[in-house]
Amino acid sequence: MSELQERGIEIQIRDLGVTFQDNAGHDVQALTGVNFDIYKGEFISLLGPSGCGKTTLLRTIADLQEPTEGTVRISGMTPKEIRLQQKFGFVFQQPVLFDWRTVKKNVELPLEIMYQSKEDRSKRADEMLEMVGLKNFSDHFPRQLSGGMQQRVNIARAFGIRPEILLMDEPFSALDEFTKEKLHEDLLRIWRQTNKTIVFVTHNIQEAVFLSDRICVLSPHPGRLSAIVDVDLPRPRTLEMKESPRFTELVYEVRGKFEGGSV
Amino acid sequence: MKKIHKIFDHKWASTLLWIVLIIVAWEIAATVVAANNRSPENILPHLYQILAAVFSTSKVSQGMTAVMVVLTSAKATILRALAGFLLGITAGFFLALVMKLSGLLEKMLFPYLMLIQLIPVLGLAPIILAITGDINSSRVIIAAVLSFYPVATNTLAGFKSVDQDKYDLMYTYAAKQRTIYTKVLIPSAIPYFFTGTKIGAPMAITASILVDTLQGDGGLGCILSQSLRHAMSIYVFWLIVFFSAFVGILSTYLMTWIEALISPEKRGIRKARREYKKSAVSQKVSVCPQISIRRRKAE
Amino acid sequence: MTQKRKRPKSLYQRIKENTKIQTSATVILPVLLGVVIVVLWQTQTLHHLFRTDTFTLPLLDRIGSILFDNIDKIWENVVATMVVALAGLGLGSLLGYGIAMLAALCPKIGKGGLSVIGAFASIPVVALAPVMNNWTRDISDIASVRSMVAKILVVMLVAAANMGLNAYRGLTELKPYSMDLMATYAAKKRTTFLKLQLPNSVPYIFVALKVSVPASIMTAIVSEYFAEYIIGVGRQIRENIVLSQYSTAWAYIATACIMGVVSYVALMIVQSILLRKYH
Structure with missing residues (x-):
């Protein structure tokens, strides 16, 4: 914890509230009174059942959603300023790939938007694809790949732009358990190599405990922050840790934090 | 009988069948017309007559x-x-x-x-x-x-x-x-x-x-x-x-x-298909590309 | 869901987010454009634009008055055209659905039928119409009857192609596993068809009809150009132009447009009634 704090605060969230209007015109509070900090280089999870506002929180950090109340500051700037500096990497739940582009061209897309030279783009895309283990598939088209491979391309693309902050919205929820475990290890390895801040949205307690430094537990109706749990499992994490008593304890502890007891 | 069944596994075979059916129907009708009409070529000439007109040299x-x-x-x-x-x-x-x-x-x-x-x-x-x-x-x-x-x-x-x-x-x-x-x-x-x-x-x-x-x-x-x-x-x-x-x-x-x-995707998939065929021939099948092109239609 | 913001926003944003303004705009804007066109037409600005005169492009009130003066004769022609269009549409759709059924139940043989009928859709009507005229020459001594049959046959082919391709999709593009579910019940082919495939194809039938209703009317009009017997809205357009009676021709063109719109609206009403349970 103290080690984390020494790195300094990257994202500051103060009194954040987001209210939507449903089709009948009623106000629906998606988030209310959210206060917490995210430290530089941290792997933090936003965990909660559906309807708890975890995705809304992530989208607010990414400037995809404007807050109704309160503020989000990233290194002292607004999310919009950070977005315009192209410092976000966003991984959506669905692999948002472009059917008419090869795997490599998909990874190159944001680099094209950032006007990088052709050689740089190509080199960077190759590096990224090697990192996610898809070097041999760079000339394939998205529809020729399995769901897990598509999500890898998505991750390669997100890391390709060297983002300061990586925002991931339930990226593995549609994958099978075996693929998921493999991608967990890959993600942690890449994170260790790059040292970026990752904000990871999930509804899976084991996944959150295995990956994170800290877990923000959110509760629904209205969406709010119930607790922040420190995960003191040593790094690097290994799959064997999932069998350790500490892991089970942490899962148990996190589960207890949901307000209203059981979910 | 089995052989005939196998032929119909190809899509073109059933198209061919229909074309043949239409030609047969046309010819039967043309024969009937020719027997009952004074100027059958106005109504329904035989297909070979039309074909002959293609190669006819008369002005x-x-x-x-x-x-x-x-x-x-x-x-x-x-x-x-x-x-x-x-x-x-x-x-x-x-x-x-x-x-x-x-x-x-x-x-x-x-x-x-x-x-x-x-x-x-x-x-x-x-x-x-x-x-x-x-x-x-x-x-x-x-x-x-x-x-x-x-x-x-x-x-x-x-x-x-x-x-x-x-x-x-x-x-x-x-x-x-x-x-x-x-x-x-x-x-x-x-x-x-x-x-x-x-x-x-x-x-x-x-x-x-x-x-x-x-x-x-x-x-x-x-x-x-x-x-x-x-x-x-x-x-x-x-x-x-x-x-x-x-x-x-x-x-x-x-x-x-x-x-x-x-279309780059269709081009790429054609290429992949060719390479897959090649690799299949040389017994080095690695990854079978899932080839599916959805039909898109606007309402 | 629209987001409620507590921050001050610009007038432009407020207009953009106000659903009432947006809904009324979808009605007001097209009407506005329509009014502009009518004004341009009546003030002869359109005529200057196309370098034409009020003889070839008569003013709207003149077209309107001719429409009302000749209402009986126009109605007679409308009925002739609509009978051809609807009979062709009905028979053609049945034929198309039949082929789609054959293709869905017995794909090895039926699929070729679909591609053949799909090819028929690309054959120009102009080539089909005279052929049909020739073929129907001996079926009746009455010119109006054999002429009508010829026109119906042309419309039929066009409608059949449309229905065949769409109905086939309706009969085969089922929800995943629904066929497997039927198999676990050991359902007969006939039961599967009646309980699963047929209901599934109903929305697709309407997709086909949305295209083939206007297409049938257009085909009926074009095949009238080649018909032996002089009747129908399309034929009247042509006959009146040959006689240089442009105002009358325009009245028939307006009639053709109204026919298209009315039958489309009628189709939409039928669809909204029949497809209620699908939504």
Whole structure:
């Protein structure tokens, strides 16, 4: 914890509230009174059942959603300023790939938007694809790949732009358990190599405990922050840790934090 | 028996079966007609008679054989159809683009875009001829209008088919509006655009032939009317019927080919398929590419 | 869901987010454009634009008055055209659905039928119409009857192609596993068809009809140009132009447009009633 704090605060969230209007015109509070900090280089999870506002929180950090109340500051700037500096990497739940582009061209897309030279783009895309283990598939088209491979391309693309902050919205929820475990290890390895801040949205307690430094537990109706749990499992994490008593304890502890007891 | 079953595993086999069935039906009918009619070639000549007319060297009009007559007049008709078609699909694409760019224009024009489909544009052919007074430009205009609206509506549907995730992704990259159009919207709309052209191409040809019939100025439609009035051999009529049917069908397939030629995904998948076949032959099967191209159709 | 913001926003934003303004704009804007066109037409600005005169492009009130003066004769022609269009549409759709059924139940043989009928859709109407005229020459001594049959046959082919391709998709593009579910019940082919495939194809039938209703009317009009017997809205457009009676021709063009719109609206009403349970 103290080690984390020494790195300094990257994202500051103060009194954040987001209210939507449903089709009948009623106000629906998606988030209310959210206060917490995210430290530089941290792997933090936003965990909660559906309807708890975890995705809304992530989208607010990414400037995809404007807050109704309160503020989000990233290194002292607004999310919009950070977005315009192209410092976000966003991984959506669905692999948002472009059917008419090869795997490599998909990874190159944001680099094209950032006007990088052709050689740089190509080199960077190759590096990224090697990192996610898809070097041999760079000339394939998205529809020729399995769901897990598509999500890898998505991750390669997100890391390709060297983002300061990586925002991931339930990226593995549609994958099978075996693929998921493999991608967990890959993600942690890449994170260790790059040292970026990752904000990871999930509804899976084991996944959150295995990956994170800290877990923000959110509760629904209205969406709010119930607790922040420190995960003191040593790094690097290994799959064997999932069998350790500490892991089970942490899962148990996190589960207890949901307000209203059981979910 | 098993062998016959296997043959029908190929798609072309059943198409062939149907074509053979139609030919047989035609020939039976032609035989019946020939037995009961004084001039059977007016109603239903045998297919071999039509085929013979293709290779016949006898002159039917101004020293030209039947095939020469058909091909010379087809040139004018098809060139006009092509000009109108190109004009129409360009206009259709840009109208869809403009409607996507401006919500105001979309609201203003969308009902009219729907309405134009309900107007029998071919019925307007005579009046457009009267307004322009020139058969060539009216051919181009009508072909353009007819190929315009399927392209416009389908391309617009293509622009609208882009899901929110893609916009969100581009938003997180702080991509400029222009970039979103060139890198996301236009490539997404291309398959829809081609759906539109596949409908528009035969319509442009129909339009061009129809306008021909309205004024005696060469062209397939004009010769068609003349041969119906027995101004020349009736086989010219049958040649035109088969020729225009062939061109109409060909125009649709041509669009499919062009699409396959320029679509990077289809090109890539063809390449992958070839390589897969090659590697399968050399017994080094690694990854079987899942090849599936969804059919996209706009409502 | 629209987001409620507590921050001050620009007038432009407020207009953009106000659903009432947006809904009314979808009605007001097209009407506005329509009014502009009518004004341009009546003030002869359109005529200057197209370099034409009020003889070839008569003013709207003149077209309107001719429409009302000749209402009986126009009605007679409308009935002739609509009978052809609807009979062709009905028979053609049945034929198309039949082929789609054959292709869905017995794909090895039926699929070829679909591609053949799809090819028929690309054959220009202009080529089909005279052929049909020839073929129907001996079926009746009455010119109006054999002429009508010829026109119906042309419309039929066009409608059949449309229905065949769409109905096939409706019969085969089922929800995942629904066929497997039927198999676990050991349902007969006939039961599967009646309980699963047929209901599934109903929305697709309407997709086909949305295209083939206007297409049938257009085909009926074009085939009238070549018909032996002089009747129908399309034929009247042509006959009146030959006689240089442009105002009358325009009245028939207006009639053709109204026919297209009315039958489309009628189709939409039928669809909204029949497809209620699908939504």
